[in-house]
Amino acid sequence: MFRRKTVAALLGTGLMLGATALSAAPTGQMLADTCAGCHGTDGGSTGPATPSIAGNAAVYIVDAMKAYQSGDRHSTIMGRIAKGYTDEELEAMAEVIASWPIHETSQQVDADKVAMGAEIYEDACTKCHDEKGSLADDEAGILYSQWLPWLNYSIEDFKAGHREMPKKMRKAIEKLSDEQIEAANQFFAGQPQK
């Protein structure tokens, strides 16, 4: 697992340096800066719904963009945008996005739900979304401090079959009520806790 990630990271770096030397393609910075209009400067979204992309694993960003391209992952607008990039461009862009620090939001959450969500998180989510959903190396998307509407949209899409759910997640989700899932989302949205 770790070896694969290291290779991916090094491969991405190599591609970027190669691109710079030849000056034959937009740099990762050039590509990643175009995201800011919707996802915020350096990938930190001011909300209310569009997710922050900063600090995600490069592999996660590339996989997400490819899933948008193919339609395997449902979207309103991302599918149309993702189709504009080659694999090399996605990798260069993703390396820069991965280098941005995870964004912290301040949003209204329900303290009781956050408390309930904390327990659900420990029981059901932590294996794949470690460190309160802030561990990029999990390659499961940064959930830490994400905007609540987006977390809710994501669950809606998973449950409706509009986005493929990893087996482990399906098993975990099946055991949870809607109320418990909402509480887990509130827990992620409510980070960092005050």
Add this chain to the structure above:
Amino acid sequence: MSKFSRRDFVKIVGSTAAATAIGLPAFTAAAGSKKVVIVGGGTAGATAAKYIKRADSSVDVTVIEPNKDYYTCYLSNEVLGGGRKMESIRFGYDGLKGHGVNVVHDMVTAIDPAAKKVTTAGGDTFDYDRCIVAPGISLRYDTIEGYSKEAAEIMPHAWKAGAQTALLRKQLEAMPDGGTVVMAPPPNPFRCPPGPYERACQIGMYLKANKPKSKILIIDAKAKFSKQKLFMQAFEKHYAGMIEWQSVEAAGGVKSVDGAAMTVTTGNGDTIKGDVINIIPAQHAGTIAKTAGLTDDSGWCPIDGKTFESTIHKGIHVIGDAAIQAPLPKSGYAANSEAKVTAAAVVALLNGKDPGDPSWVNTCYSIVGPDDAISVAMVYNLVDGKVAKVDGSGGLTPMDSSPSDRAREVQYAYSWFNNITSDIFG
């Protein structure tokens, strides 16, 4: 190996690669005082200033902008609809100052490309190594008989947000139920191609809730328009019997107006009375672009696709609505995107480097009803020295997208507004 150091390893590799890729002069100390003067502090100008400073803080960046407050054109339609306050579309320049940008509130009256000097109405001159001109649009008062700057105080264009937006909103509030709003969208090319039709929807939302017997008559200077099928769907779905669109082929557009009588006369010779008349006239690049000799016969500024450097005057880049950037549209997102590409190019050129290949994006939302927004998006690159759409990318919200997706697009539209304005002015 702890989780922490693994993550750090990836981060360090990532950020090193990023710095190398853009050629950030991370180790170049103050390289003297290379000067960039930016004419206009709107979406394009303010973004360029911030992103030049981000890429190379040693560059001396001055923005010259007459207004102390900037009102965004985007989402000003929601102010007209009553769903948003003027205050929320107002932005100042403290953010730019915080990035080390000199902000001068004055009007540029001349640009001398030979001497590399900018002169202001206040009598100051500013030297530059590179100049970025981002004056937005000027409204043409020579295409509709009877329309003028003075007439715009009676029949507002509201195509530059601020006082004009407030005026049009006031008129809508004062209008009786059963009244008629006449709208005259401009011919191409113009700022914010879907704007007039989103405006009709936003005014429609207000009238439907408050003055349901009223009508909105759109007398267009064009035969077709941006996101047309989606807008026609919205007119039918949310405003049936209220909004009527008349193509130039049907009505001939608005040929003349009479402010005293509050009437418009169409190309077909029909005279129509309006209770509120919104004339959005034809447009050209902002006045200073013409004064500085940066425009061609079209009234807009020809540019090199890679750097947006003027093809008329070297050393001056033109970005935002004033440029001939097609197939990029004259939109806020495109202006922000053009500014970043040009900022990177200007920094590269000032440091004796080759500007890299550009990449642009446009994303534009229109809020057409309660919980109903539509969008258009596209990725652009450089092909044979010209801006080109990336094949297979982009397109419109599907006509049959679900109500839940349309509701999400409203939330994404608001997110777009918050993020882009903080990217520009924050």
